[in-house]
Amino acid sequence: MLEIKNLSKKYEGGPLALDDVSFNIPQGEFLAVIGLSGSGKSTLLRCINRLIEPTAGDIVWNDINVTAASDDELRTVRRKIGMVFQHFNLVSRSSVLTNVLSGRLGYTNPAMSFFNKFSQEDVDNAYKELERVGIAEKAHQRADELSGGQQQRVGIARAMMQNPAIILADEPVASLDPVLAHSIMQHLEKINKEHNVTVLCSLHFLDLVHQYADRAIALNDGKLMFDGPPNEIDDAKFKEIYGKDAERVG
Amino acid sequence: MNNKKSFKKSLGLGLSIAIGIFIFAYAFQVTDVDFGTTRDEVRQTSLTRVLRALAHPDLVEYETSELNVEIPFYLPCPEGETPSLPDNASNEPYITATAACAGPGEMLTVEGFNFPAYVQGPLNFITSSGVKKQLEKFQADADGYFIYEIEVPKRQPVAEAQAIRATVRTNIGGPMWSKNAIATWDKIIETIFIALLATTIGTLIAIPTSFIAARNLMVDNTSPLTSVAFSVIGWLIGIWIGSQTTQWLLTLFEPIADNLALNLAGTFVSFAILYAVLRWSIGTDEDEKASLAKRVTSTIGLAVFGIAFAIFFSISFRAIGTLITEPLGSFGFFGNFIFQLGEIMVMLTPALIAIFFGAFVGSSLSKIGQRISDYMPAAQVKLINILLASIAGAALFALFGAGVEWFYQIANPVKTLYIPAGVGAALGLILAITTTAKSPLPTGLIIYTITRTILNGTRSVEPLVMAIIAVIWVGIGPFAGSLALALHTVAALAKLYSEQVESISAGPIEAVQATGANQLQTIVYAVVPQIIPPYISFTMYRWDINVRMSTIIGFVGGGGIGFLLSQNINLLDYRAASAQMLAIAVVVASMDYISSVIREKFV
Ligand SMILES: Nc1ncnc2c1ncn2[C@@H]1O[C@H](COP(=O)(O)OP(=O)(O)OP(=O)(O)O)[C@@H](O)[C@H]1O
Numbered sequence: 001m002l003e004i005k006n007l008s009k010k011y012e013g014g015p016l017a018l019d020d021v022s023f024n025i026p027q028g029e030f031l032a033v034i035g036l037s038g039s040g041k042s043t044l045l046r047c048i049n050r051l052i053e054p055t056a057g058d059i060v061w062n063d064i065n066v067t068a069a070s071d072d073e074l075r076t077v078r079r080k081i082g083m084v085f086q087h088f089n090l091v092s093r094s095s096v097l098t099n100v101l102s103g104r105l106g107y108t109n110p111a112m113s114f115f116n117k118f119s120q121e122d123v124d125n126a127y128k129e130l131e132r133v134g135i136a137e138k139a140h141q142r143a144d145e146l147s148g149g150q151q152q153r154v155g156i157a158r159a160m161m162q163n164p165a166i167i168l169a170d171e172p173v174a175s176l177d178p179v180l181a182h183s184i185m186q187h188l189e190k191i192n193k194e195h196n197v198t199v200l201c202s203l204h205f206l207d208l209v210h211q212y213a214d215r216a217i218a219l220n221d222g223k224l225m226f227d228g229p230p231n232e233i234d235d236a237k238f239k240e241i242y243g244k245d246a247e248r249v250g
Numbered sequence: 251m252n253n254k255k256s257f258k259k260s261l262g263l264g265l266s267i268a269i270g271i272f273i274f275a276y277a278f279q280v281t282d283v284d285f286g287t288t289r290d291e292v293r294q295t296s297l298t299r300v301l302r303a304l305a306h307p308d309l310v311e312y313e314t315s316e317l318n319v320e321i322p323f324y325l326p327c328p329e330g331e332t333p334s335l336p337d338n339a340s341n342e343p344y345i346t347a348t349a350a351c352a353g354p355g356e357m358l359t360v361e362g363f364n365f366p367a368y369v370q371g372p373l374n375f376i377t378s379s380g381v382k383k384q385l386e387k388f389q390a391d392a393d394g395y396f397i398y399e400i401e402v403p404k405r406q407p408v409a410e411a412q413a414i415r416a417t418v419r420t421n422i423g424g425p426m427w428s429k430n431a432i433a434t435w436d437k438i439i440e441t442i443f444i445a446l447l448a449t450t451i452g453t454l455i456a457i458p459t460s461f462i463a464a465r466n467l468m469v470d471n472t473s474p475l476t477s478v479a480f481s482v483i484g485w486l487i488g489i490w491i492g493s494q495t496t497q498w499l500l501t502l503f504e505p506i507a508d509n510l511a512l513n514l515a516g517t518f519v520s521f522a523i524l525y526a527v528l529r530w531s532i533g534t535d536e537d538e539k540a541s542l543a544k545r546v547t548s549t550i551g552l553a554v555f556g557i558a559f560a561i562f563f564s565i566s567f568r569a570i571g572t573l574i575t576e577p578l579g580s581f582g583f584f585g586n587f588i589f590q591l592g593e594i595m596v597m598l599t600p601a602l603i604a605i606f607f608g609a610f611v612g613s614s615l616s617k618i619g620q621r622i623s624d625y626m627p628a629a630q631v632k633l634i635n636i637l638l639a640s641i642a643g644a645a646l647f648a649l650f651g652a653g654v655e656w657f658y659q660i661a662n663p664v665k666t667l668y669i670p671a672g673v674g675a676a677l678g679l680i681l682a683i684t685t686t687a688k689s690p691l692p693t694g695l696i697i698y699t700i701t702r703t704i705l706n707g708t709r710s711v712e713p714l715v716m717a718i719i720a721v722i723w724v725g726i727g728p729f730a731g732s733l734a735l736a737l738h739t740v741a742a743l744a745k746l747y748s749e750q751v752e753s754i755s756a757g758p759i760e761a762v763q764a765t766g767a768n769q770l771q772t773i774v775y776a777v778v779p780q781i782i783p784p785y786i787s788f789t790m791y792r793w794d795i796n797v798r799m800s801t802i803i804g805f806v807g808g809g810g811i812g813f814l815l816s817q818n819i820n821l822l823d824y825r826a827a828s829a830q831m832l833a834i835a836v837v838v839a840s841m842d843y844i845s846s847v848i849r850e851k852f853v
């Protein structure tokens with residue numbers, strides 16, 4: 001269970017990107033986060049693993065207060081939260097395998113990773129994860145030699161190496177074509193269903209939300225505008241979330 | 251309106267031109283510009299002479315055979331009968347003159363016959379005591395004939411016969427490298443190695459420094475005042491303990507310092523234990539963090555055996571180095587290398603141990619401070635802050651006072667101890683009172699700023715100036731040059747490197763941090779892969795600069811070819827100097843080429 005309580009974030013000299021947001025996510029749910037560009041989706045996801053420090057409010061995960069965690073505690077929390085990014089954020093000059101293995105860093109003794117050494121078990125698992133997303137044969141290629149869709153699969157494999165309880169996916173398909181988008185979403189869905197991993201996924205396309213999410217929350221200007229099953233987003237709600245002049249597409 | 255504007259504009263332009271002319275006029279005055287001297291005849295002749303010498307680098311020489319042809323000559327003409335010249339009708343080379351005697355300063359025509367075609371050589375006047383005075387430089391024509399009008403020397407009038415002598419040197423055998431060429435070769439090799447050492451050592455130190463000097467890596471490091479104060483105190487205590495421990499250990503091991511076997515045994519035993527402790531502590535921490543007790547014991551175990559290892563190891567290195575120098579013969583330099591490695595370790599060990607202890611105690615206390623700040627009520631934290639910040643401030647400033655004392659030898663504890671400590675305590679107090687008890691301080695930015703300042707300061711001192719100081723410290727020679735260049739390399743490269751770190755993309759760093767990696771892991775996995783190409787490129791660029799610098803660092807005694815060059819310039823031996831300049835040009839150009847090829851490969 002992940003609880004977000006009265007979360008607010010104000011960027012220095014910037015707007016109130018999150019404004020008193022509260023909601024709960026039971027373990028194993030697929031939650032979509034929607035909203036206009038600039039509404040605070042990325043900010044919300046990054047606050048959860050504290051890549052961004054929230055200004056106020058609490059994030060409680062299985063009775064651990066993430067917002068108050070010390071550096072050491074934060075690392076143990078982070079290693080159970082995988083993250084997938086819109087721009088993949090792979091280390092482009094490193095091999096695919098190394099990128100996937102870096103998902104184990106939270107579990108590895110820093111002295112060992114200094115020598116680029118992972119346990120044999122980790123390496124075997126890395127191959128397995130790559131196999132699962134269908135790019136095992138690319139393991140020794142450089143990450144930037146892969147196509148966008150392939151890179152995102154590496155990103156998912158990296159997150160899965162963490163043996164995560166939660167996956168935060170920030171617009172994981174925004175830079176991919178529709179066919180690839182579905183295949184990536186299916187990977188996330190599979191992880192969600194088979195491993196009971198909570199998935200928080202920000203999305204721009206409502207049809208993807210309808211197809212994959214159990215539940216959706218909507219942000220507008222940092223405020224929580226909607227919290228419920230996707231099929232409850234009717235035209236009135238839609239206009240509330242996206243503004244009066246918005247048109248539904250797709 | 252429009253007219254007024256354009257008038258203003260032209261007035262401004264006119265003024266700027268006037269000011270520009272004024273500035274350049276003044277610059278001419280200040281820099282003593284005098285183009286008249288460039289046309290001066292005396293100066294032009296010396297310029298020509300030097301340029302011609304430079305065009306004839308002293309590189310090769312030949313074994314020569316010398317042929318002397320002479321006639322007796324009286325200066326002045328003796329009283330009574332006039333001496334006659336010897337008859338010459340043979341096919342051998344001979345010279346003859348219009349007269350066999352003359353008064354001082356009189357003119358005389360000298361002819362030479364049967365010389366080898368086109369030979370050159372000096373035509374000398376040989377005094378009675380055998381001193382040569384050059385009259386002319388002759389060159390024979392195709393028939394081996396020459397004729398010159400010469401002036402008889404004005405001095406050395408003696409009664410007995412003196413001589414006029416034509417000397418012909420012919421080269422026999424093939425060309426050989428001249429002494430100067432061999433010396434140049436030796437020194438140019440030395441130069442390249444100075445650059446190599448300076449670049450390697452400088453790079454090794456600059457890499458870790460550049461991470462501390464990179465804003466984007468440091469900006470997120472913040473900690474509350476309690477933790478900062480604890481950490482400062484911890485560092486100071488730790489460094490003290492560390493240096494005491496090394497002292498103690500070194501005296502403890504003193505008796506066996508010469509015993510290679512015991513030292514080797516010590517090396518192996520401590521290495522084995524080190525390894526065991528490492529295995530044990532790293533072992534299998536899967537999901538749970540290792541218990542605190544285990545971590546503390548393993549760290550202490552590591553420290554003890556690390557120190558023992560370092561001491562035994564460095565002493566063994568020195569001993570082995572001495573031992574193998576003799577038997578290796580002409581490869582004895584390898585023994586010296588090992589000995590010097592040992593020496594470096596002996597030198598570094600106390601410093602490293604002190605820093606290690608400082609880091610250990612500092613970070614442990616800092617964690618305690620963090621805990622206090624996290625869990626205790628704000629009022630108590632404030633009190634603790636006030637106390638600790640004063641102590642830390644006092645300690646830091648007392649240290650600063652000790653530095654001042656060392657430089658200026660004031661020998662007055664009021665000025666160098668009590669007042670600084672008081673000021674430090676007051677500053678700490680002010681800091682503790684003005685900051686909110688638990689608010690984080692930008693420690694990362696502070697360390698970043700200090701590092702940058704030191705680097706900028708060091709960088710602005712020219713390597714030549716550093717070399718002067720190094721020469722005083724370690725004596726004239728290439729070692730001084732290497733030290734000076736290495737220091738400058740650290741400062742320059744750390745800055746260039748850190749700018750590269752600042753420009754890498756943040757995405758991968760975020761992604762790696764999100765996996766729960768700590769700072770070291772983030773650097774190894776997300777930062778290092780991104781900076782390898784620019785780092786290689788900058789290192790090669792620096793290598794280039796170091797080769798250039800090492801060619802002139804000898805001017806101030808830093809070894810390398812500059813030493814030879816400055817010597818020859820001072821001796822006005824421009825032909826020899828020319829050889830060195832040529833060598834420098836060749837080396838710099840080829841290093842330039844090599845480094846650009848390597849750079850292209852990696853970027
Ligand atoms: N680092 C930052 N500094 C200052 N303001 C920021 C920063 N990051 C985001 N913001 C602001 O915070 C608000 C929310 O941004 P956020 O990136 O969370 O939006 P988003 O919903 O993810 O948008 P998008 O769909 O375009 O990714 C925006 O107004 C943005 O300008």
Ligand SMILES: [Mg+2]
Pocket residue numbers: 041042043170171
């Ligand atoms: Mg976003």
